[in-house]
Amino acid sequence: MHPRFLLALTPLLFTTVAHAVDCANANDQGTMNQCAAEQYKAADKELNTLYQQITKRLKDNPDAKKLLVSAQRNWVAFRDAECEFSTSTVSGGSVYPLIYSLCTTNLTKARVETFNRYLTCEEGDMSCPVPGA
Template identity: 35%
Template sequence: MKMVLMSILCGCVLLMDAPADAEEPKVNCEKADTQMEMNYCAEQDFNAADADLNAQWKVTRKALADWDKKLDVDQRGAENALLKSQRAWIDYRDGECEAEGYSAHGGTMEPMLVMSCKAELSKVRTEELKQLADTIGQQ
């Protein structure tokens, strides 16, 4: 019983000594050497691609909503179709990238493969959404 209490106390002391908000690691992604650094950089690349995708999503959704407003009520549906396609695309992206990660399943390289895949597919989707908004905006 004493060992259990000591373990709990030691664990609490260790938690109290940990920094409250850990700093981001300082990694030069152009010179990432370790798998941990490469995983981190792949995650950062995906986060940036996802932010760009989300920004373009708002622009494209607004373009299609504005398009719908120009149509008779019974002909509207562009914005809903876009939402449906985006939901399907997210399922596709996540499934495709999970499958790609299986080539290193359980290994330290798996997160990098998944994040790199998500970043690349997100960049392609961002361009697709931009083209759609541009096309709708021109009509």
């Protein structure tokens, strides 16, 4: 990389780091939207971590793994469609990103709870699709 390019990026790097968002005291719509989006990203990251754990446990059962992949794709489609529907009254408004992110966060957290249950099933639980560790 050329040194002048790095010097040109330096102000951007410091600006980004210096502008930390205080979500606990968010008092404008833009900040609230950003904080809600960050909450969703955190929930989605947790969901993806659990999904990877489940797929590892299903490595010896390709049929179950295929069903999980299908279920998760369908769940994502449901989540997105449900949130589009439930936020349709504010579509196009400045509050839309906040309300949409809250919806996706809540549904994602519910899915996280489901995945956690799958990962902590009791030995011999025939209703559990994920084998124990």
